[in-house]
Structures are given as structure tokens and as C-alpha cells.
Amino acid sequence: MKIYFAGAIRGGPEDATLYLEIVKVLRAYGEVLTEHVAAADLSVFGESEDDRWIHDRDLAWLREADYLVAEVTSPSLGVGFEIAKATEWGKRTLCLFRPSAGRALSALIAGSEQVTVSEYHSATDVKEILDQFFSD
């Protein structure tokens, strides 16, 4: 089973720590294609490769994936883009959202029938949410 994990690359240090923990938990359910999203050394400018190359690699991974799991607390053009592609391509999609961050989630995501949105507060909630999602 292949899982595409998406998170805001410029989400900041709190997000980066959470992404690492989520990816660790995700590995119990399948192969995580996008572990670099949680890499601690990623700068606010993201990866240094050519944009076209990153675009093509990421979309190839997303096509190959059975599932998209996206952390959606921090706003991100890339993550929104990936979620829309996943809904177009019929991938089962889980969005993890921390309401404590005081932001509203975009209606395009919260209002999509093809997306499961689960609120969580810490990485320890994530295991339960993933168990539920992957057992459905």
C-alpha cells in the first residue's frame, strides 16, 4: 500500500516536528512516498531542484499512491493542489487539521465529499484516526 503524505513545507518548526511524527506512524500502514516533506533540514524555500522536476516527480508519486494523507493546519498552495488532484484521480484522501491553531479550514476541502477531514490535537491522536481511516 502506498501513501502520499502532504504537508506545508514552510509550515514552521512546530509543523515540522508533527510531520515527522505523523510519517513515523504512517509507516505502519504502508510505504510513505514523500518522506522528504518531514525532513528536518528542509528550508523555508523548500527543495533546491528544478520546479518542473519536482512537479513531475510529485505528481508521479501521487498517481502511484493508493492514499493521500495531508496535514492541512498551515495554509499551503502545494497541499491544496495535491488534494484537488487526489479528488480528481479518485484517491482516498484524509486531511488532518488542528483546530487549536485558530484558523478555519478552506471550504473547498472541508466541504468536499471526497475528502475525510479529521481534527486532532497532538500526534498521539493521529494513530487512532489512521486506524479508523485505513480500516474503512
Added chain:
Amino acid sequence: MKIYFAGAIRGGPEDATLYLEIVKVLRAYGEVLTEHVAAADLSVFGESEDDRWIHDRDLAWLREADYLVAEVTSPSLGVGFEIAKATEWGKRTLCLFRPSAGRALSALIAGSEQVTVSEYHSATDVKEILDQFFSD
């Protein structure tokens, strides 16, 4: 000619002023379906309607549109989502980006062959960019 304008609803006051000016310029090229994005009274929590209703309305507008014009300086899940849908649905897409804001644009957008990315610095640059885009 119908134009879907997309911008980060929570982009902040500087963005809101620019969106208003961009929408004003866009009206010379066609009907702008999403003028509310530039409404001055939109709060950081966006619109008050039900998420499903907003989702269905926005995607119906996007399907109806001939063009997507997106302001992509501020990160936004919704704007990323709309750009991906537009690329899937074969809509001609223009992304306006202010490099002066000190952020890198997501490679999924900068690296897409189906998206035209134009850098600008103020609303006065936008007219020239739109002239070029709509005359191609």
C-alpha cells in the same frame, strides 16, 4: 468570457487591497465570477455559509469559467485546490506572484506546464500582464 479570480481569503489587508484592484482591472476582459474574494468585509474566517454549499458553488463557477486568474503570493489551500482543478479541467490559468514578499512559489505551480506564472510588483503591472495573457 468568464473569469474565475482566486486569492487567499486570509491573505491580510495588503492582499485584500490588491485583490480589489486586480478584480477592477479584470472586469475589462470579461465577467468576474468570484468578486466576493476581493470583498473588503470578508473576515479571516471567510464566508459564513455552509462548507458544502461554498464548495459546490465555487466548483460550479470554476467549471463555467473560461479562465482562472489566481493571486498566489500568500499561501492558501483553497487557491492551490482551485489551480489544480483548473489544470485538470483544461482551463487557461494565470498565476500572479509578488516575489517581493520573500516567499518561494510552490513547485507544483511554478513547475506546471499548464500554468502561466507572472511576477508583478504592484497593481499597475497587472494590466500589462493581463493584456499579454488574454491576447495569446
